[in-house]
Amino acid sequence: MESLEKLKPLGLLLLRLALGVIFVYHGYPKLENPRVTMHAFAGMGFPGYFAYIAGIIETFGGALLILGLFTRIAGLAIAGEMAVALWRVHGIISNPMAVNNYQFPLALAAGAFALATTGAGAISLDHAIFRGGRGGRGAGKSARKSRDRD
Numbered sequence: 195m196e197s198l199e200k201l202k203p204l205g206l207l208l209l210r211l212a213l214g215v216i217f218v219y220h221g222y223p224k225l226e227n228p229r230v231t232m233h234a235f236a237g238m239g240f241p242g243y244f245a246y247i248a249g250i251i252e253t254f255g256g257a258l259l260i261l262g263l264f265t266r267i268a269g270l271a272i273a274g275e276m277a278v279a280l281w282r283v284h285g286i287i288s289n290p291m292a293v294n295n296y297q298f299p300l301a302l303a304a305g306a307f308a309l310a311t312t313g314a315g316a317i318s319l320d321h322a323i324f325r326g327g328r329g330g331r332g333a334g335k336s337a338r339k340s341r342d343r344d
Contacts, residue, residue: 206315207262213305214260217272221252238283251275259309262318269310276303 224231224245231249232242251271258268276299280286284296314320 203316206309206312207317209305210259210262210265210309210314210318213272213302213309214256214258216302217252217256217259219256221249221254221256224249225253240282248275259306262314262320263323265314265318265320266310269306269308272306273303273310276300276306 228245228249231245235245235248236242252275255268255272258264259272279299280296280303284299285292286296286300289295
């Protein structure tokens with residue numbers, strides 16, 4: 195199992211890249227064509243401006259995941275958005291047996307929450323900027339403890 199532990203940075207990188215690409219892919223069209231998206235959101239019972247909120251969270255949150263920058267914040271924002279989508283759009287509470295209705299957003303929410311709780315890993319800008327730099331924020335005792343956990 196120790197050999198798998200050495201692959202943890204690569205696993206977190208692949209998870210970040212996969213989720214980031216998916217969220218940028220789904221978020222950018224919401225910002226590119228907001229009128230259509232606002233109409234769709236209104237049809238689901240949301241205020242139209244939620245289209246902008248979802249588009250920003252998905253596009254920029256996804257980009258941050260790809261970069262591995264502010265990963266915990268981006269992951270938490272995306273997981274929160276997916277929780278709302280699961281509840282209000284995909285019916286995880288109203289019809290929990292219809293897994294086919296919510297399996298994709300559930301997997302995305304779980305992956306985003308996993309990144310929010312574990313962080314970006316060693317192959318990330320978070321690690322390079324906040325934990326790996328000399329004399330910066332990464333030089334303190336708490337940063338070494340945090341690095342040992344990653």
